[in-house]
Amino acid sequence: MKRVILDTNAYRRVSDNYKSTITVLESAEEVCMSPVVLGELFAGFKNGTRESKNKAALEFFMDSYGIRTIEIGRETSEIYANLKHILEKKGRPIPVNDIWIAAQAIETGSVLVTYDDHFKYIPGLRIWNE
Numbered sequence: 001m002k003r004v005i006l007d008t009n010a011y012r013r014v015s016d017n018y019k020s021t022i023t024v025l026e027s028a029e030e031v032c033m034s035p036v037v038l039g040e041l042f043a044g045f046k047n048g049t050r051e052s053k054n055k056a057a058l059e060f061f062m063d064s065y066g067i068r069t070i071e072i073g074r075e076t077s078e079i080y081a082n083l084k085h086i087l088e089k090k091g092r093p094i095p096v097n098d099i100w101i102a103a104q105a106i107e108t109g110s111v112l113v114t115y116d117d118h119f120k121y122i123p124g125l126r127i128w129n130e
Helices: 008-015 019-027 035-047 051-065 074-090 096-108 117-121
Strands: 003-006 030-033 111-113
Touching: 003 008, 003 019, 003 096, 008 019, 008 035, 008 051, 019 111, 030 035, 035 051, 035 096, 074 096, 096 111, 096 117
Parallel strands: 003 030, 003 111
Antiparallel strands: none
16 A cells, blocks of 8 residues: 555554554555544544653654655545535435545545544545454
8 A cells, every 4th residue: 555544543553462453554555644543543642541641752753754744734624515415405414524634645645544434425535454
């Protein structure tokens, strides 16, 4: 795979030392992270008792894999709106944050590394299968 984007649960699997998730990161030419995923992670860290340790571990992880944070711009916003509309018409709503993540993956031509099944309802999204 050339470029992958990590979902929040994929980062957690790497943290838990899941070999298959680590392997996909090591084989990708570029690994990206959405600011939406970072926001979800930071929010989770705030709810725990080890916020500073978790932030440091995330920074180390991102530096180790050379992970690039991708921006949300106008094109991402248009893709998001289209996907949200399609999902609502199909009666298949998914969490709003996940629509943003999918929009970024589609915009950048990336494969989304995730363990959430609801992403399969998004047309045009390439999903990594373990």
